[in-house]
Amino acid sequence: MRIALDLRMASWSGVGRYSVGISGALARHPEVEPVLVLAANESVPELLCDCERHHVEGHPFSPAGSYHFSETLQRVKPDLTHCLHFPTPFPATHPLVVTMHDLTPLLVPGVMPSGAKRAIYRYAVRRAVHVADRIVTLSEFSLEQVSSVFPSAASKGRVTLAGADDFAAGPVAILEGRLAEIAGASYVLSMGSTRPHKDLPTLLSAFAALAAERADLRLVLAGTGEDGYLDAQLAGVSEDVRSRVSFTGSITDDELRALYTHAELLAFPSRYEGFGLPPLEAMALGTPVVTTNAASLPEVVGKKAALVVDPGDATALADAIAQVLDKPATRRRLVKAGHARAEELTWAAAAERTVEVYRELLG
Known part of the structure; x- marks a missing residue:
């Protein structure tokens, strides 16, 4: 399986640790041929240096970033794309798997005080739930939370958990x-x-x-x-x-x-x-x-x-x-x-x- 892995946020805390950890393990899996998609100035994590890779312009949350991400996927033609955080390609490419980590900015008061930013965040998550063929969460709790806010996620959701051994x-x-x-x-x-x-x-x-x-x-x-x-x-x-x-x-x-x-x-x-x-x-x-x-x-x-x-x-x-x-x-x-x-x-x-x-x- 030739899998495009969205590593544009590999250097971010939290999401980045998951992105690198799961990508390294997938690269060692006998059924997976990883294709890395990285931010324009992002270096390749050491454990993934031997993988095919492509760099994409634009911030992952920006319209330009979403468009260039989609453009790259259409050119690379993977069997499946896995977005390791909720920013998705526009237009969407399929099959598409999206990892949803949590809904902290929407559900925890004070984390994202700006109403405008929360609205943009909600739109981006709603779109990801809509276009994803499967949604991955790292806990049953997260799947329940995402499904409570976006009910269509329930039938698409799968729990994979995470690791720290690396x-x-x-x-x-x-x-x-x-x-x-x-x-x-x-x-x-x-x-x-x-x-x-x-x-x-x-x-x-x-x-x-x-x-x-x-x-x-x-x-x-x-x-x-x-x-x-x-x-x-x-x-x-x-x-x-x-x-x-x-x-x-x-x-x-x-x-x-x-x-x-x-x-x-x-x-x-x-x-x-x-x-x-x-x-x-x-x-x-x-x-x-x-x-x-x-x-x-x-x-x-x-x-x-x-x-x-x-x-x-x-x-x-x-x-x-x-x-x-x-x-x-x-x-x-x-x-x-x-x-x-x-x-x-x-x-x-x-x-x-x-x-x-x-x-x-x-x-």
Whole structure:
């Protein structure tokens, strides 16, 4: 099967990690001959260097980008096109598979405040649902969400899940340079996104309670936060506790692996995730996970691989983090169960489920 894979967003966070991970696994699948479609200035991911590739002008969300994407597909003539995010070719080419990650901008207040942008987003997703022959989601939760807003998606939808084994197998950087002060410290790791559904305020409240009794504990937020965000969220908290919370700034994958590896645990208090890749990455690297029972997260961590609390409950979150910090047996159990869960969710398994979707369409 000659499959065109839309990698125009390969360098983006989140979507890009999925795009590269699933494309690498599909390239290793014996039934797939991948044809890569990349943005004009996009470099080819190393694991895909031997694949046929074509570059397309225009932003993926722009009319020009959609037109040039379609033009390229008509010239290349693949057996099937797989859009790894919802921007689709115009005019559409068939057979067409579209991956829908989530509907966060439509369903989570505050993520996309602009009504005009939400309208454009809704139109683009509606069109993708309409023109797709099959819709792939990474969780049952996401398929239910997409189908609730766009009912025609239900009959087209297939769930493939995702993986983190490629990320976990990469090199681990030394915590040096701007991360040197973290080396040797006891710290809780979390993701540094300040988007409303990530619920950093609940994590900061939980950490403030824990830090009052643990003089050496730190909270490290991987990523770049907004100026003044921590000062506003931690107003009224002692300067000692405030000084032990920090954003890392922009980091590489090697540095992120190092942060996971040396952390006491990953705290992931999100209220809404289409899949929730950080808990899977942490489990694959042997880092205990504390997360919520919201959205797709129970599908990612399973029944035993993480400590799970209700979203928005800072007291329960603090108690769960304390269990990992204070009970070595709990930590060992989570590490073992997390490894086992990560071995079940691999890119090879996701690729096989994706190829099953291709077979449905191509016969």
